Amino acid sequence: MLRRLYDWVLSLAARKSAEVWLAVIAFVESSVFLVPADVLYLPMALARPDRAYRYALVATVASVLGGIAGWMLGYFAYDQLARPILEFYGKAEAFDQLRAGESGVELVLLMLVTSGFAHLPPIKVVTILSGVVAFPLGWFVLSAVIARGLRFFLLAWLLRTYGDEIRHFIEKRLGLIAGAVAVLLIVIFLVLKYAL
Template identity: 60%
Template sequence: MFRRLYHWTLSWARSRHAPAALGTVSFVESSVFPIPADVLFIPMCAARPERAMSYAFLATVTSVFGGIFGWFLGFYAFDLIARPLLEFYGKLHAFEALRAEVRADVWIILLLLVTSGLAHLPPMKVVTILSGVVGFNLWVFILSAIVARGARFYGLGWLLQRYGVAILAFIEKRLSWIAGGVVLLALVLWYFLKAHA
């Protein structure tokens, strides 16, 4: 099953519609969607390493525009759109705790923008909406988003461009072990979260 899913993902990553899907996911991930763009970006770069830098540019630009959209949601439409969205994802309590901690502190928001842009911690949509809610300077926000998201996508793109073929060969040979490791990790995470709920 995992092998079929893996090959389906790779074949789809080579399709002519993949860049449009990557742009869409990168945009909505930064403002409303919980799944990171890496789900498409990594297999696309691994399948076509020669296009990794163009994919990185596309993902960076659309992610930054999505972040700007999230900022505007927080600034102009928090109660109307952003609050129900955060409630839907079960993130409102965490958001309010983060909001109380930040209180428009420029350095904390910058740190959150960098960590969410590079490693999705906390999720990008939470930080973009928070930045708008507290009225964080839009131009500094845009600059930090360009730097953080660009570093992530171009860094990943460079690695996949350089080692994409080797990475695919490694995955092909050890797919069962990798799938088992992912399932085990998911079970451990589920148990940990349940035990500390």
């Protein structure tokens, strides 16, 4: 099922309405959807490199708005809506572990690492968690704009600079690099927190 969903999202890049679909996918990815917006963004930006930054802006704005929707789900409707969504994706246990160990600064770092680089845990888990713990919405939006903007605009720059040859690198190795960066940021955070 996941592969069919992935292929369907990828097929949207060829449509005239691709930019609208990019906004829709980026929005729902941040609150309830499984497939990342990158799947649609990459072929769109490769097909139209002159619009790579425009697509990055669309994806960033829609992703932040979707993150706000996820925050609202967590804040206003956790038991009724958010918990069943997390259970559907098999993320309820991961959510409970995050919920048990959060604090303000750690949550901001987690959001930045998660949404900006690694998708670990998925952004929808972090946005819902932020609402459940009533993380300040202004700080949440600011961190989401920075993290998601960095992700999409970095992809735009890479695609504009290196073209199609970077696509295979991004698709195959970005997860590993993102994970390494995430681990490095967490280690730096822990060192700063416990050594100072």
